[in-house]
Amino acid sequence: MSSTFAIILTGILVAAACASLGCFLILRRMAMLADAISHAILPGLVAGYFIAQGPSLLAGFFGAALAGLITVGLVELLKNTQRVGGESAIGIVFPAMFALGTFLVSKYYADVHLDADAVLYGNIEFVGFDHWYLGETDLGPQSLWIMGGLCLINLIFISVFYKELKLATFDAGLAATLGFSPILIHYGLMAVVSITTVGAFTAVGAILVVALMIVPAATAYLLTDRLPWMIGLAIAAGAIAAVAGFGLAFMLNGSVAGAIATITGVEFGLALLFSPKQGLVARARRLARQRIQFAADTLLVHLLQHEGSPEAAHESTIGHLQSELKWNNKFAQRVLDLAQRRSLVRCQGQQLELTTSGRERSQQVLQLGRV
Template sequence: MELSAAFWIILTGSLVAASCGILGSFLVLRKMSLIGDAISHSVLPGIAIAFIISASRDVLPMIIGASAFGLLTVFLIEILNKKWRVQEDASIGIIYTALFAIGVILISMMAGHIDLDQECVLYGEIAYTPWDIVIINGAEWGPRPVWFIGTVFIINILFIRTFYKEMVISSFDPALAMSLGFNVSLLHYLFMGMVSLTTVASFESVGAILVVAMLIVPGATAYLWTNRLPVMLILSVIFGILSSVFGYLLATYWESSIAGAMTVAAGILFLVSILLAPQYGLLGKFYNHLKLSVSFASDHLLLLLYRQLEREPQTLVIPGAVYQSTSTGRLPTLLALMKNRRDGRISKRKKHLYLTDSGKEMAHQLIQRHRLWERFASRELGLPDDEHVHESAHRMEHFIDENITEELYQVVNNEKSSKSKAKDKYEKK
């Protein structure tokens, strides 16, 4: 029983997370995360009114009530923003707090008459999911919330499959979509309707706050890992499911709210992604930065050794001196030294460093580039022919690849620079 209860809870959480994740990816891309936030709060009065009118937890009145209020939210925010010129974020804040307040008051007034209270609104009753069983003809058909949110999940998948192309174009370039004749605002409201439907299906089992979290966090997490939209959608589902599994484990460990713990798990996954995601993660960025620094350090190192040898061939360079005379920092210099020794450009004999032949060749190239840029800078950029050009070249030498070298050659070796040509032309007139 314990195990199967855990199973149903995790299944419910996963279905919520997956449904929200798919739609949420589009919310994030359309920069409408906060509209999602608003909808998931303001469906509450719809749910409460459906309770009052139908005096039951029937699904249909709840869907109607909640969807109506979901669309009303979007509509009112638009009116405030477009017609009354209230800033968009303020419009969102005004409308969702007002509608949510109405919902909370309705529920507080009815407390005792219905099995929904203020706290449940916020963080749900997912723990009771396994006991809310659908019974048809005396047979048990599994928990009701699973059926509800499972159906919504399938509808969401169908929605995105059917309107994938339209959703993509209207999210990426609404002006183009309109000029091609797509009804962008109809699609917008359809999408908002789907968000409302998903919200209401998730609401009573996981509460408003988990809906907000699941709408935004898995989608945003997936956005950090990929540049392909289909991959992003699948990743958002996976992150959602992971959040609900880990969240459940955390909740049993802490003996705390399951929905809250699932939110925390989603947050942890997001944090991990911020650190680890290959292209946009901090670690990836740090790695790229380090790689660049190492390549700078490597250039500096080669030049240093080369100049030293040019001046006094007999001088010996010890590694300690290298660290002190480069400006790129110890770690990049150390790594650059290791790399160059591995590549056979620098060798070490008796604690002293030497350039090998290939190292000399490399350094020579670097110096050529440096001088090329110096000439270019003094001629074309009009820099004074002193430290100015040297500093400029010092900065630029790392970035000059073969293409640019070629172009620089052409410019510098031309009889006259383009600038002086222009001057001639002007003077002729």
């Protein structure tokens, strides 16, 4: 297997494993938890070094995973006191855990090189050279086995407990009423998130894991309001970012992890701008349409109020309306075009008059109190 293919495949597997869980973190408003775990694993890393009496991938992994689970437990414990909110609890716990790890390193291993890159963080550019051997048999890049296993675990977890996860995420009260335990489901999800986060660190590094767990899920959240589609789109966005990021890094001779994280940001920016329902462009268009519609309703009410009065000939002219309602020529023409397309008004030269439909619409507007 070529090094290039190993890097790309590793990135895709990391994206699939992280983004699928990231959807639930986004929906539960716990996006910062992945970042918290990345800071809080240091005590576990030190514990793994101590138990193994030296650098050990397996000991470092389990130590860091345990530290991640402890972090989740402490965050939940603080939240349950109802004295601090979720984000505040995360902000309290992970600096404390990170400080504890820093203290342990400085106190007991100040003269030892604790190679975080080799033990835990990894580097995606070199995944093709870090092989897993079973005796004399070369099983291929270690990162592919780790991330393949994590992808399988996450797929099984989400598939088996999809109904429970969905209920506990959107309506914990209903889940409890139906006999599911929201607390148990939550801790199960947090355990899988912790293991996935720590496992992925060994392959691609902390920053990329946080980016692939949160940003593709946030991108998918802007594109759909259905959970199955959100999970699929999040995985697809992460996979595209992995492939495009590698291509960008290759062209610019830069960091692969940095390029992938950058592409996830670009994807989110595009979704934020052009999402059909939640994008800024779509929102601006909706607001513009609403403004035109409100102006058209104002026009109809104005014509109705002066219909049949001595002032009707003057009040119903286009020029007078522009002056009285403070509309410029372009805006007034758009309002008039909308009213005419919907057969609400007729234009007789410079004079406007309501149609039957326009009269009914203006009366409805007055009843509803919209203008």
